[in-house]
Amino acid sequence: MKTSVIGFPRVGTLRELKFASEKYFRKETGAEELLKEARRLRKTHWTVQKEAGIDYIPCNGFSFYDTVLDTAVLLGIVPKRYQELNLSALDTYFAMARGYQGESGDVKALAMKKWFNTNYHYIVPEAEDDTKIALVGEKLWEEYEEAKALGIETKPVLTGPYTLLKLCRYTGSKTADDFTDAVIAAYQQVLEKCAAHRIMWLQLDEPALVRDLSKEDIALFHKIYENVLPCKKTVRILLQTYFGDVRDIYKDLTELPFDGIGLDFIEGKETVHLIEKYGFPKDKLLFAGLVNGKNIWRNHYDRTLNQLQQLTGKGIQTVLSTSCSLLHVPYTVKHETKLSEKYLDYFAFAEEKLSELRELSGFAENPSYTQESAYKKNSALFVADRDCKNAAVKKRLSEVTEKDYVRLPKRSERQQLQKETFHLPQFPTTTIGSFPQTKDVKQNRAAFRKGEITEQEYTAFNKKKIAECIKKQEEIGLDVLVHGEYERNDMVEYFGEALGGFLFTEKAWVQSYGTRCVKPPVIWGDVYREKPMTVAWSVYAQSLTDKVMKGMLTGPVTILNWSFPREDISIKESISQIALAIRDEVLDLEANGIRMIQIDEAALREKLPLRRSDWDTEYLDFAIPAFRLTHSGVRPETQIHTHMCYSEFTDIIPAIDAMDADVITFEASRSDLQILSALRENHFETEVGPGVYDIHSPRVPSVEEIVQVLEKMLTQIEPDKLWVNPDCGLKTRGIPETEASLINMVQAAKQIRVAHSK
Ligand SMILES: CN1c2c(nc(N)[nH]c2=O)NC[C@@H]1CNc1ccc(C(=O)N[C@@H](CCC(=O)N[C@@H](CCC(=O)N[C@@H](CCC(=O)O)C(=O)O)C(=O)O)C(=O)O)cc1
Ligand SMILES: N[C@@H](CCS)C(=O)O
Ligand SMILES: [Zn+2]
Numbered sequence: 057m058k059t060s061v062i063g064f065p066r067v068g069t070l071r072e073l074k075f076a077s078e079k080y081f082r083k084e085t086g087a088e089e090l091l092k093e094a095r096r097l098r099k100t101h102w103t104v105q106k107e108a109g110i111d112y113i114p115c116n117g118f119s120f121y122d123t124v125l126d127t128a129v130l131l132g133i134v135p136k137r138y139q140e141l142n143l144s145a146l147d148t149y150f151a152m153a154r155g156y157q158g159e160s161g162d163v164k165a166l167a168m169k170k171w172f173n174t175n176y177h178y179i180v181p182e183a184e185d186d187t188k189i190a191l192v193g194e195k196l197w198e199e200y201e202e203a204k205a206l207g208i209e210t211k212p213v214l215t216g217p218y219t220l221l222k223l224c225r226y227t228g229s230k231t232a233d234d235f236t237d238a239v240i241a242a243y244q245q246v247l248e249k250c251a252a253h254r255i256m257w258l259q260l261d262e263p264a265l266v267r268d269l270s271k272e273d274i275a276l277f278h279k280i281y282e283n284v285l286p287c288k289k290t291v292r293i294l295l296q297t298y299f300g301d302v303r304d305i306y307k308d309l310t311e312l313p314f315d316g317i318g319l320d321f322i323e324g325k326e327t328v329h330l331i332e333k334y335g336f337p338k339d340k341l342l343f344a345g346l347v348n349g350k351n352i353w354r355n356h357y358d359r360t361l362n363q364l365q366q367l368t369g370k371g372i373q374t375v376l377s378t379s380c381s382l383l384h385v386p387y388t389v390k391h392e393t394k395l396s397e398k399y400l401d402y403f404a405f406a407e408e409k410l411s412e413l414r415e416l417s418g419f420a421e422n423p424s425y426t427q428e429s430a431y432k433k434n435s436a437l438f439v440a441d442r443d444c445k446n447a448a449v450k451k452r453l454s455e456v457t458e459k460d461y462v463r464l465p466k467r468s469e470r471q472q473l474q475k476e477t478f479h480l481p482q483f484p485t486t487t488i489g490s491f492p493q494t495k496d497v498k499q500n501r502a503a504f505r506k507g508e509i510t511e512q513e514y515t516a517f518n519k520k521k522i523a524e525c526i527k528k529q530e531e532i533g534l535d536v537l538v539h540g541e542y543e544r545n546d547m548v549e550y551f552g553e554a555l556g557g558f559l560f561t562e563k564a565w566v567q568s569y570g571t572r573c574v575k576p577p578v579i580w581g582d583v584y585r586e587k588p589m590t591v592a593w594s595v596y597a598q599s600l601t602d603k604v605m606k607g608m609l610t611g612p613v614t615i616l617n618w619s620f621p622r623e624d625i626s627i628k629e630s631i632s633q634i635a636l637a638i639r640d641e642v643l644d645l646e647a648n649g650i651r652m653i654q655i656d657e658a659a660l661r662e663k664l665p666l667r668r669s670d671w672d673t674e675y676l677d678f679a680i681p682a683f684r685l686t687h688s689g690v691r692p693e694t695q696i697h698t699h700m701c702y703s704e705f706t707d708i709i710p711a712i713d714a715m716d717a718d719v720i721t722f723e724a725s726r727s728d729l730q731i732l733s734a735l736r737e738n739h740f741e742t743e744v745g746p747g748v749y750d751i752h753s754p755r756v757p758s759v760e761e762i763v764q765v766l767e768k769m770l771t772q773i774e775p776d777k778l779w780v781n782p783d784c785g786l787k788t789r790g791i792p793e794t795e796a797s798l799i800n801m802v803q804a805a806k807q808i809r810v811a812h813s814k
Pocket of ligand 3: 658699
């Protein structure tokens with residue numbers, strides 16, 4: 057049986073691409089060196105897959121920032137403001153991804169959004185009314201030929217035309233319909249060019265098909281592919297889907313002249329039923345996504361082999377595949393030197409998943425596979441119970457009652473009380489928590505981790521940073537202060553390290569966006585709080601100022617969503633366990649004099665099912681109560697904040713209000729503030745701080761620009777409910793741009809106070 061990989065991580069086992077790109081951004085190296093490193097990484101990744109015996113190896117999955125952006129550039133979807141900078145092609149690309157502020161001009165980055173239900177973020181292509189969509193780039197073919205020159209036949213991968221049209225933002229009066237013909241023509245050219253290069257298989261990624269589809273969506277899909285597919289000539293087309301099932305369009309897919317269809321058997325709840333109900337054509341290949349591309353757990357061979365037998369038993373020509381790109385898992389367990397075999401035996405990162413594909417494909421054709429040692433080793437993992445249960449956690453959870461989910465008195469009464477308690481000016485200014493994680497901050501942490509400095513030295517350094525940070529915030533004139541989060545490597549990993557039940561890795565990096573990576577902790581067992589996690593830092597910070605210091609926590613939904621979850625208990629149970637642990641911390645902060653507590657739920661939306669019909673029953677019904685459980689025990693005067701970023705919120709506004717926080721700050725600046733009118737329409741009650749500038753770019757917003765944004769916000773939000781803040785934490789920024797931006801932000805708030813004084 058042949059094997060296929062949908063996509064492979066690209067940042068490098070030790071994040072080499074990140075470091076090379078950041079050097080280039082800092083102008084410490086030139087483009088040639090960056091391109092050279094990129095070539096080296098591509099070669100390594102193709103070779104690893106080739107040596108693992110993978111038959112369908114992806115190419116064109118490499119990207120300097122994001123593959124959706126690459127597709128946009130390939131098809132000339134480059135807004136005028138970037139073209140007018142007259143930069144090199146590479147720098148124009150980075151200007152779209154990161155914004156640009158320099159000799160050639162001043163432009164913001166394109167919007168960035170969550171990639172379906174993952175913690176990866178894609179760049180949103182922007183089509184203007186006069187955008188001419190047409191094939192203008194060469195990247196796909198250059199990478200194909202590069203692999204071929206190394207003796208590796210690859211399967212180029214490209215965002216499919218339907219998904220591209222669905223992900224684009226249309227900034228003028230035109231809509232997707234107006235661009236459909238141009239997109240069709242461009243993909244026809246792509247296919248013709250693939251044929252000219254004698255490419256055997258082209259993978260068109262269409263994850264947008266796993267969402268609810270309307271009749272119009274299905275008609276659009278037909279229109280596109282009925283026009284594009286006739287141009288395929290000798291190229292075989294793999295229509296690849298992932299992150300769910302294609303229940304609304306399955307039959308259509310099987311009837312269109314695709315040569316292969318990639319289906320997700322892991323997240324696709326209906327995939328097996330669809331095949332049973334409608335069958336699968338004998339003349340096409342089924343790329344069966346049975347090796348989970350998102351989790352880090354070993355595949356259960358017995359189960360997978362059974363599923364493969366069911367398919368081949370029906371006479372279906374099956375290729376064993378990953379369920380989605382391996383971009384969402386770390387490279388290899390080989391770099392993990394500190395975790396014992398007891399745990400590592402259960403782990404499979406990207407490279408180990410390649411071995412799983414190969415072993416499974418061999419077993420699928422070997423009638424006596426049960427005698428093989430690899431099979432026996434795998435089976436043993438699933439026979440014995442893992443050592444992960446904690447009776448006290450289970451008991452505590454069973455004792456939670458309905459009233460533990462309700463904070464009293466109701467929010468409108470609390471809001472009044474809190475206004476009297478805090479005496480904040482109108483339009484209070486604050487930040488989201490983290491301040492720049494400069495080299496010295498990271499070095500301090502690394503030195504402590506390696507045992508080069510004592511705990512006292514480590515703490516003294518962070519205390520010095522906190523003191524400086526508070527002094528700076530006071531000078532700038534911010535109203536509600538933060539301690540800066542200098543002790544945190546990451547807002548989730550930090551809590552993973554502190555909580556019982558988690559494991560954490562050394563090098564298990566996963567790309568989050570551009571050059572930024574995360575190292576998600578692993579939920580191994582029942583979760584509980586072993587000891588206070590943030591109290592000492594917050595109490596110290598509060599002792600240095602008369603202004604209000606926000607305590608800073610990460611919420612249960614985000615901790616779960618940005619960790620690798622267990623699969624032996626439900627997500628609901630895991631989130632509830634974490635909620636109780638965070639509740640302990642909230643109450644401890646309050647007991648120690650912290651009067652405002654922010655519980656970040658940056659990833660609230662991430663695991664929201666992609667199909668609307670599943671939202672309540674499969675997610676919101678327990679995710680929102682879990683958040684309430686964290687803070688329902690505090691006094692009425694204690695102000696609870698939450699923060700969210702990078703997601704579409706407009707369709708879950710009532711659920712966000714039902715979290716019953718007092719204040720929410722959220723990312724809005726990259727998405728044209730569309731959410732504001734939705735807040736008004738939904739009578740949103742929580743006080744709000746929609747980000748007034750984008751922190752993901754080094755660009756400094758001017759006072760006038762922020763004033764304009766605030767004026768726009770005030771057309772939709774009541775003045776006594778509006779906060780002024782950046783759109784996310786400042787950890788990725790440098791100090792100079794951070795200070796300049798915050799000074800402008802505070803200045804803008806002052807101007808608005810004058811203009812809107814009561
Ligand atoms: C807010 N976001 C977050 C998301 N997900 C998270 N889990 N966390 C988030 O904050 N998703 C949505 C958004 C956007 N995402 C990000 C993601 C990542 C960053 C970021 O800045 N990442 C850093 C890595 C941060 C970190 O863990 N640093 C550690 C380790 C530093 C390191 O490189 N160590 C070296 C060893 C050094 C030595 O020994 O000398 C190593 O391990 O090799 C730390 O600081 O201690 C990144 O650089 O990518 C931002 C927004
Ligand atoms: N408190 C966190 C939230 C990021 S989403 C920070 O400021 O980095
Ligand atoms: Zn954020």
